[in-house]
Amino acid sequence: MHKYANPNQFLRIANPLLPWFSGVTVLCIGAALYLGLFTSPPDYQQGDTVRIMYIHVPSAWMAMFVYGSMAIASATALIWRHPPGHMITKASAPIGACFTMICLLTGSLWGKPMWGTWWQWDARMTSVLILFFIYIGYIALVNAFDDSARGQRTASVLVLVGAVNLPIIKFSVEWWNTLHQPASVVRFDGPAIHPSMLWPLLIMSVGFTTFYLVVLILRLRGELAATKIRNLRLGQADA
Amino acid sequence: MTHDSPPLRSRAATRKRRRLYAVLSGAVMLAIAAVLVLTAFEDSIVFFYSPTDLAEKQAGRDPVKPDQLLRVGGLVEEDSVKTAADGVTKLFTVTDLKNTLRVSFKGILPDLFREGQGIVSSGSLGPDGIFVATEVLAKHDETYMPPEVADALKRAGEWKGDEEKEKTQ
Numbered sequence: 243m244h245k246y247a248n249p250n251q252f253l254r255i256a257n258p259l260l261p262w263f264s265g266v267t268v269l270c271i272g273a274a275l276y277l278g279l280f281t282s283p284p285d286y287q288q289g290d291t292v293r294i295m296y297i298h299v300p301s302a303w304m305a306m307f308v309y310g311s312m313a314i315a316s317a318t319a320l321i322w323r324h325p326p327g328h329m330i331t332k333a334s335a336p337i338g339a340c341f342t343m344i345c346l347l348t349g350s351l352w353g354k355p356m357w358g359t360w361w362q363w364d365a366r367m368t369s370v371l372i373l374f375f376i377y378i379g380y381i382a383l384v385n386a387f388d389d390s391a392r393g394q395r396t397a398s399v400l401v402l403v404g405a406v407n408l409p410i411i412k413f414s415v416e417w418w419n420t421l422h423q424p425a426s427v428v429r430f431d432g433p434a435i436h437p438s439m440l441w442p443l444l445i446m447s448v449g450f451t452t453f454y455l456v457v458l459i460l461r462l463r464g465e466l467a468a469t470k471i472r473n474l475r476l477g478q479a480d481a
Numbered sequence: 482m483t484h485d486s487p488p489l490r491s492r493a494a495t496r497k498r499r500r501l502y503a504v505l506s507g508a509v510m511l512a513i514a515a516v517l518v519l520t521a522f523e524d525s526i527v528f529f530y531s532p533t534d535l536a537e538k539q540a541g542r543d544p545v546k547p548d549q550l551l552r553v554g555g556l557v558e559e560d561s562v563k564t565a566a567d568g569v570t571k572l573f574t575v576t577d578l579k580n581t582l583r584v585s586f587k588g589i590l591p592d593l594f595r596e597g598q599g600i601v602s603s604g605s606l607g608p609d610g611i612f613v614a615t616e617v618l619a620k621h622d623e624t625y626m627p628p629e630v631a632d633a634l635k636r637a638g639e640w641k642g643d644e645e646k647e648k649t650q
Contacts, residue, residue, distance in 0.1 A: 283627030287593060292625060321500045357618045358591030364528040402504065406515045417519075418527050419534075419554060421601055426623040435625040 249466045252326065256459045263452045263459070270449030277442035285439070291355050292439065298348040299427070300447040301341045305373060306408055308338030308454060312380075313405040316398035328394040331401060332384055333461035337454055339377035346370060357421060365414035366422035369407060376404040529554035529601045532580035545606050553582055553612055554601040554620060562596055575600065575612075586614040593619035 278296035285292035312331045319327025349367070350360045361367065380397050387393025415424045426435045433440055519526065529552035530538065538545060545551060553575060561574035570587045573596075584602055594600060599620035604613045626634075 285625055286628040286631035321504055322497055356621050359618055365526050406511050420528050423621050423623040434623045436627055436630055439625050
């Protein structure tokens with residue numbers, strides 16, 4: 243496992259994967275946009291407003307998936323002192339924050355015509371808003387330390403503490419009465435969503451996931467390059 | 482002391498194990514704390530009461546005060562929507578298939594509002610037992626389907642909404 247801690251080893255794997263992930267991202271998001279906006283039918287109740295779901299639901303899943311990845315990466319970094327864990331967490335945070343933001347905004351745009359309100363303090367919406375604040379809090383905390391190693395360790399603890407929010411988000415619609423509807427796709431008795439609408443949704447989710455991986459690899463490459471430059475500068479200063 | 486200490490490698494392994502236990506026990510504590518907090522605040526987290534919840538609350542130790550703001554949710558009962566004599570106020574009945582609550586609302590209803598639809602309304606309980614709503618929101622369920630499929634289901638008599646309604650009648 244520790245051999246992937248070596249940046250060169252990481253780049254040897256990540257660099258050839260990058261064009262594949264980019265290709266899948268373009269194909270999937272393109273196909274899902276076409277399917278979602280043109281070929282999929284309007285909903286029997288919501289009409290064309292249902293098309294907001296093709297962005298809203300995948301970004302909500304990504305908001306939680308990215309946070310889950312950050313929590314796992316932070317745990318490995320804290321327990322096994324595995325340095326890439328901190329790097330992955332730090333590189334993922336802005337991506338996850340953006341997905342959460344998109345989720346909240348598109349949800350609000352859907353809520354106004356359907357529910358009749360932009361925002362309500364119901365358990366699902368509030369817990370997702372808290373997730374957004376945790377992302378922002380992590381980004382602020384990790385950059386607040388002069389000693390970056392200490393900052394990363396402290397901020398990783400915050401990520402682990404915030405992970406308690408993930409099950410609350412997922413099950414909020416089942417534990418309490420909420421305005422938000424219960425899960426349509428990930429539930430025990432199969433999806434409650436017609437295949438003609440499910441396919442664009444799933445394809446979009448694949449596209450969003452590979453998009454995350456593309457941006458993550460690019461950000462990690464940038465971070466590695468910045469570390470290399472810093473070390474070279476330090477070497478010059480010593481000489 | 483020095484010659485008793487274990488070799489470096491296993492000492493590192495012990496430290497890792499200790500950190501693993503620290504993180505795991507921290508996670509367990511946090512989960513317990515979260516459960517306790519969420520249970521304690523359940524009354525405030527619940528977005529709305531169903532007519533049954535409200536009836537239980539009225540019978541319990543802490544009944545709703547007049548003018549206390551609260552939200553009530555449920556299905557709009559079939560054939561219950563009427564317009565009052567002033568021509569503006571809408572009167573309807575909200576049901577959770579066990580209990581019902583009469584609601585009056587003066588304002589614009591959302592597009593999805595209709596009989597059989599789930600709604601959430603905020604307002605206060607009047608002395609006559611009629612809930613005076615200041616806001617009515619439509620609740621959407623988790624079912625997504627094209628209109629043709631909905632029609633086909635209705636024709637085939639496999640429409641879930643109708644089944645529920647039959648139960649109440």
